[in-house]
Amino acid sequence: MQTDEMSLKKRAESATEKKAAYGEDFELEKYEEGSKVSKPIEDLRTLDEESKRTLLQVGVIPSEEGRSGSFLVLDNAVSHSSLKDENVELMSTHKAMEKYEWLKDYSWKLVQVDADKYTAKTYLEDADGYFIRVPAGKKSAMPVQTCLMLGSKKVSQTVHNIIIVEEGASLDIITGCTSKKGVEEGLHMGISEMYVKKGATLNFTMIHNWAEQIGVRPRTVVHVEEGGTYVSNYICLKPVRSVQTYPTVRLEGKGAVTRLNTIAIAHPGSVLDLGSRAIFNAPGTRAELISRTITIGGRLIARGEMIGNAKGAKGHLECKGLVLTDKGSQLAIPILEANVDDIELTHEAAVGKIAKDQVEYLMARGLTEEEAVGMIIRGFLDVGIRGIPEELKNEIENTITQTAFGM
């Protein structure tokens, strides 16, 4: 085991300068490492109103009503962890590593420590994060909510999360990533390793709500076994400096299924480089990667990749992007790869303005041009998040309305 760690450390150290394959390169030295200690928050309801609003905007409910458990990471410190669902285990990654000897077989096994400087830094800092596990056959009654918050100016946050949904189990997670009001600049690095075992289901919803000068580098890999299902909804509607992410789902067992939905709005000054990748490594696996993005002045890159390595694999990739001003840009990069026969991978990509005939069709029913455009935008994004919890949907709808009409 020690030699394992030694070699990981070596690999990480060799990658501390390694630029990521995509996205702006952030100089890590420019950010102070976020504090690893913070005053524990016993009850999220005792937070000030401003912080509570910040949580609510990313789907994290301070009263914890309708949630199985809650977990809050502030900068680099775990500041809240509570659980009321006995079917779920929720604790910090550090605690879990102490508690379970076997967890070393899951930690840093999906995400490579030397993938780039961000993964290397997260490893070398021995970052903490959340560990969520549902034992075989159990089901989370309600979603578990987690929040990763940047709480101090110009700091870097590193987080390492591990999620395990055991055989036949089921789990819903809502993760809100955000920054405290007044924290306009910072860097977030988040490693997530997710295991969906035989016949298990994981619904993972992530809402990003950062600030104008924050860089965001999530690194996520998901491993899905036979008959397992992984559904992800990624939502990013507010201004941010740069998000670059390319979550990868490995469908390793027969009949494993995944659906990744992305909806995002690029504001002026924002660069969103959002990808989704599915690798079909077992027969009869299926994937659907859907992205609905809008630019109102920022740059949006929608990547999608499907790699078919096993027979009977079937996947559809859909990248649709609206350009609502001359200043913004959209780039759709779909990649399909088939390495055996009997594979069916398709893609549909479209970027451009809102179709005039659609706007006028609604106007002919009495809507003003502005109302018509708003309705089309809401509908456009809605397609990207079908199946999201109802309460979250309302919140998202509000944000969309504000964005659509605040242009």
Add this chain to the structure above:
Amino acid sequence: MLKIEDLTVEVNGKTLLHDVNLEVEKGYTNVLFGPNGAGKSALMRTIMGFSEYRIVKGSILFNGEDITNLPVDERARRGLGIMMQRPPDMSGIKLRDLVKVASKGKKDPEKLAENLDMNRFLDRDVNVGFSGGEIKRSELLQLAAQDPSLYLLDEPESGVDLVSIEQVGLTIKGLLDIGIDCPGERCKKGKSALIITHTGQVLDYIQADRGYILCNGTVMCSGNPLKMLEEIKNKGYQECITCRLMK
């Protein structure tokens, strides 16, 4: 109510309609006949104000007001409503929501949908994967919600199966008929309509007042709609063109 004078219309620099004169009086249901490609749909869409159709000459008056240059929504607000032949797919927009906004929240979509047997379509995306007949019913449902004073109906019976034709016909009758038999009274209070029909099937359900024949982008003739239909069925449109040339 609607008065079109010397209207000439271009699409992408190509003249589709020229010197069109046509009128729909208050309470009247007028019918527009014409062969394929004559410009009937273009005329309807020009009246509604779709921007693709550029008016290069003439005017459109609605209730005495010149609406030639008004945008689509302003025309809708003044009481024009259109049933399109090929409406666009509205991905992500539920029929229920469109019906709600078309009625300004005043009518219950479920109730309106009952008459047209469209309840199970309320949570579908508007027009996406709808069959020909379903599109007609969806358009009529939206119009019922909108409640315009002038209906522009573009081939309400095309692509509709025989059973549904009755449903479509009776719905149109229901929308236009406000229970007034007296022609004088109907002119004061009734709904007006301009209907494009190829087969005339819809005329089995509604009372049409006047017919127009549109050929080669202009109105050739007007008169009793049922007589016109009979004539067209017997002799086709060539007769109209010849007749016009003789004049």
